[in-house]
Amino acid sequence: MKTRAAVAFEAKKPLEIVELDLEGPKEGEVLVEIMATGICHTDAYTLDGLDSEGIFPSVLGHEGAGIVREVGPGVKSLKPDDHVIPLYTPECRECKSCLSGKTNLCTSIRSTQGQGLMPDGTSRMSYKGETVYHYMGCSTFSNFIVVPEIALAKIRTDAPFDKACYIGCGVTTGVGAVTNTAQVTVGSNVVVFGLGGIGLNVIQGARLVGADKIIGVDINDDKKEWGERFGMTHFVNPKKVDGDIVAHLVELTDGGADYSFDCTGNTEVMRQALECCHRGWGVSTVIGVAESGKEISTRPFQLVTGRVWKGTAFGGAKGRTDVPKIVDWYMNGKIEIDPMITHVLTLDEINKGFDLMHAGKSIRSVVVF
Ligand SMILES: NC(=O)c1ccc[n+]([C@@H]2O[C@H](COP(=O)([O-])OP(=O)(O)OC[C@H]3O[C@@H](n4cnc5c(N)ncnc54)[C@H](O)[C@@H]3O)[C@@H](O)[C@H]2O)c1
Ligand SMILES: N[C@@H](CCC(=O)N[C@@H](CSCO)C(=O)NCC(=O)O)C(=O)O
Ligand SMILES: [Zn+2]
Ligand SMILES: [Zn+2]
Numbered sequence: 001m002k003t004r005a006a007v008a009f010e011a012k013k014p015l016e017i018v019e020l021d022l023e024g025p026k027e028g029e030v031l032v033e034i035m036a037t038g039i040c041h042t043d044a045y046t047l048d049g050l051d052s053e054g055i056f057p058s059v060l061g062h063e064g065a066g067i068v069r070e071v072g073p074g075v076k077s078l079k080p081d082d083h084v085i086p087l088y089t090p091e092c093r094e095c096k097s098c099l100s101g102k103t104n105l106c107t108s109i110r111s112t113q114g115q116g117l118m119p120d121g122t123s124r125m126s127y128k129g130e131t132v133y134h135y136m137g138c139s140t141f142s143n144f145i146v147v148p149e150i151a152l153a154k155i156r157t158d159a160p161f162d163k164a165c166y167i168g169c170g171v172t173t174g175v176g177a178v179t180n181t182a183q184v185t186v187g188s189n190v191v192v193f194g195l196g197g198i199g200l201n202v203i204q205g206a207r208l209v210g211a212d213k214i215i216g217v218d219i220n221d222d223k224k225e226w227g228e229r230f231g232m233t234h235f236v237n238p239k240k241v242d243g244d245i246v247a248h249l250v251e252l253t254d255g256g257a258d259y260s261f262d263c264t265g266n267t268e269v270m271r272q273a274l275e276c277c278h279r280g281w282g283v284s285t286v287i288g289v290a291e292s293g294k295e296i297s298t299r300p301f302q303l304v305t306g307r308v309w310k311g312t313a314f315g316g317a318k319g320r321t322d323v324p325k326i327v328d329w330y331m332n333g334k335i336e337i338d339p340m341i342t343h344v345l346t347l348d349e350i351n352k353g354f355d356l357m358h359a360g361k362s363i364r365s366v367v368v369f
Contacts, residue, residue: 004369005125005142006350007132009057011049014351015141020059020132023124025072025146032084032147035161037140038063038341039353039365040169041196042289045265046135047354050291055116058133059125062088064140065155065165075149083157085168085327087319088113088136090151104180104318109148113137119148140168141350143369153323156331162344162368163337166197167326169314170364171337173287174201174263175326176315178209182259182285186210189253192232193273194263195223196357197340197364198287200230202261204335207231211259215252217245220360229339249276260284267294274298280306287312341366 003022006015025031040063046054068082078084092098092108109119116133117123124146125132125139139145155164174197178184190206192199195218206214207230215234216227224235234252238245249272250256256278262270265288274284275298284307286296296309303309317323329335343365345353353365 001144003142003144004347005059006347007057007127008047008060011047011054011056015047015060017348017350018127020142021126022142022144022146025070026118026120027073028075028149029072029118029146030068030075030078030149030152031070032066032086032145032152033069034064034066034140034143034145034369036065036165036366036368037061038166038168038170039350039357039367041198041265041357042169044354044357045289045291052292053114055133057127057130058116058135059139059142060135061141062086062136062138063165063169064138065161065168069144078149078152078154083155083159084152085155085164085323086138086140086145086147087151087153087323088138088169089314089317089319090137090148091318091320092150104314104316106150108150109137118146141367143347150320153320155324155327159327159331162366163330163341164327165366166337166341166364167323167330170197171201171330171335172317172323172326173312173315174198175205175208175335176317176322177202177261177285177287177312178205180316181310181312182261182283184209184211184259187212188258189213189215191215191217191249191253191257191260191273191276192263193217193261193269194288195227196263199261199263200226200340200363202263202287203227203232204230208335213253215249215257217249222360226363230336246272246275253278255279256282258282262286262288264288265290267296270296271298274307274309275302277307282306283308283310285310285312340364344368
């Protein structure tokens with residue numbers, strides 16, 4: 001069959017909207033019609049050539065929602081017309097990682113996923129006879145996609161696609177980093193660096209679990225109002241702090257943050273996020289994805305004196321189990337999504353979504369097919 005898709009033919013070039021050839025689902029695979037997809041900073045990072053796993057030509061996008069149109073042989077848990085969210089962190093429930101109960105990082109198809117291929121080692125997409133690669137096992141910038149059954153969360157049918165798609169990455173990552181990874185406790189002081197599509201979800205996660213001070217840090221003053229909208233109690237623009245930002249945050253939290261989060265992907269900021277934590281117990285969680293080749297550093301003394309450095313992928317969420325619950329949280333009004341979706345675009349307008357993100361003018365742009 002054919003599918004319209006925004007293709008990344010080369011790094012650092014705008015996406016091109018073309019008709020691709022798409023092969024149908026094979027054993028254990030599912031054909032999904034994508035109804036809506038968000039644009040996450042990670043898509044921009046890969047398009048900008050900063051991802052060590054970036055492959056071109058490929059169809060980016062990993063924050064989608066859609067409808068099952070066809071299932072391949074052996075698929076048991078899904079049927080046509082089911083509503084689904086594709087998962088870049090699948091959940092096979094059989095691999096060592098899934099069975100450990102200690103992580104959401106299912107390893108069953110990770111190696112082929114990282115090569116832009118389906119688990120059988122081939123791609124379902126091509127253009128003029130040439131292979132086009134999958135991305136993060138999702139490729140939601142295509143109207144139709146083929147994905148493994150274990151990489152789809154079945155969700156309720158009354159959830160609107162143009163909002164539910166954001167649960168495919170940003171919402172789950174931010175809220176899950178608080179609830180699953182850091183396990184922020186009631187009354188804690190929290191510092192969040194980077195108030196974009198992820199950071200604002202960390203803020204609303206911190207509010208959800210009853211944090212006390214929620215301090216947002218961003219170099220863009222426009223983010224003050226955004227943070228306050230979701231529960232931030234204090235805003236700090238590091239460019240306007242007289243002196244050291246870490247010392248300023250330690251003072252503001254009366255000795256240091258109980259929990260901090262990096263949502264920028266900047267390795268200098270990751271260091272600040274660790275070092276603003278409270279001596280003896282502060283936990284800093286890295287969410288931001290740093291460009292290829294970058295490394296983090298700190299004095300080991302920071303760890304010796306009890307600060308803990310953690311990281312999280314997809315907010316520690318086990319996709320098929322947790323994503324339907326997060327959709328319920330949204331539908332029941334426990335968490336907000338609607339105000340964060342600042343721009344709704346057509347597929348033809350998708351490059352505008354990247355421009356808005358780079359200009360700091362959007363929280364989330366969503367493409368509706
Ligand atoms: N670990 C995961 O599973 C996961 C999931 C989604 C996104 N991410 C990553 O999280 C990061 C944030 O994604 P997003 O979609 O929210 O991006 P975004 O562009 O919407 O937001 C980034 C924010 O950081 C701010 N910022 C930039 N440099 C800063 C600095 N030096 N100090 C303070 N603030 C600064 C920007 O002004 C902006 O508000 C990216 O690196 C993305 O790749 C990781
Ligand atoms: N491919 C990169 C790393 C990119 C990365 O860390 N991705 C996150 C999700 S970001 C979503 O917006 C993730 O889930 N990582 C775990 C995994 O990919 O298995 C690189 O090679 O450095
Ligand atoms: Zn993402
Ligand atoms: Zn698994």
